[in-house]
Amino acid sequence: MTARHTSPSIIETEAVPSELATSAAATADETLARAQAGDGAAFAQLYALHKRRVYSLCLRMVGNVTEAEDLAQEAFLQLHRKIATFRGDSAFSTWLHRLTVNVVLMHLRRKGLNLVSLDEAMDPSPESGPMRSFGTQDLRLTGSIDRMALEKAIADLPAGYRLIFMLHDIDGYEHNEIATMLDCSIGNSKSQLHKARMKLREALGARTTPEVLP
Numbered sequence: 735m736t737a738r739h740t741s742p743s744i745i746e747t748e749a750v751p752s753e754l755a756t757s758a759a760a761t762a763d764e765t766l767a768r769a770q771a772g773d774g775a776a777f778a779q780l781y782a783l784h785k786r787r788v789y790s791l792c793l794r795m796v797g798n799v800t801e802a803e804d805l806a807q808e809a810f811l812q813l814h815r816k817i818a819t820f821r822g823d824s825a826f827s828t829w830l831h832r833l834t835v836n837v838v839l840m841h842l843r844r845k846g847l848n849l850v851s852l853d854e855a856m857d858p859s860p861e862s863g864p865m866r867s868f869g870t871q872d873l874r875l876t877g878s879i880d881r882m883a884l885e886k887a888i889a890d891l892p893a894g895y896r897l898i899f900m901l902h903d904i905d906g907y908e909h910n911e912i913a914t915m916l917d918c919s920i921g922n923s924k925s926q927l928h929k930a931r932m933k934l935r936e937a938l939g940a941r942t943t944p945e946v947l948p
Contacts (some may be wrong), residue, residue, distance in 0.1 A: 766826055770818050777817070782808055784827070788834050795900055797889045805841055808821045809834040820946035835905065839915055842897070887937040903925050 768776035788809050793802035812833055820829055889895060901907045901915070904925070912923045 762826075770820065777814065785810070785832060787827070788830065791831065791834050792838055794888065795835070796842075796896060797893070797896060801841075805838055806834075808839045808841070812837055831884075831905070835901070835915075842893075855915070859901075883938060884934075887934050890937065891930055891933055895926055895933060898923055898926045899930040899934070903931075 765776045765779050769780050784933065785806065789802055789806040792805040792809070793799065796805065809830075813830060820826060823829075834877055886900065891899065898912060898916075901912050902909065907915070909920045909923045909927075912918075913920045918924070
């Protein structure tokens, strides 16, 4: 009687990626724990894993390559000082994201950049029409719009518009959070976001207009 050769079951086959993912997560957790304990090699691994994302975030917020490189380095210096305070209340990547945003905001404040103009918010320009309280529907910039064109349009926004657009529509912060970060009113944050969206639509040739609250 010959032995029959059976192929692995579906359950066995699908368990492999799951096991690899679990192993990778455990390895990442171990690396983080070692970095928190002062292991320089483990911190270097974290740097290699997250440096591109941190730099990209800095570049999108300030729109300047040299500044973005400096701010990314500053973010990792801050990470080195504060990594022991990470308690796992959120994902490490989320915690690092917020740390980086704070580094950029502190840099902009030190530069004395007028992030949001209260005068502009209270006295709308003719192109923006009467001031109203705008809703928070996300800008739908998908489909035929070229990604590079979108990135250029965002980079070309005035600094204050770009920052609030980044914080709200890309990074997902609520208007009350943005108001606290930038020391402005919620209405001002909404106004600046609306103007940023309008400028993007104009730059990208979109014909739709944002919905507004009554």
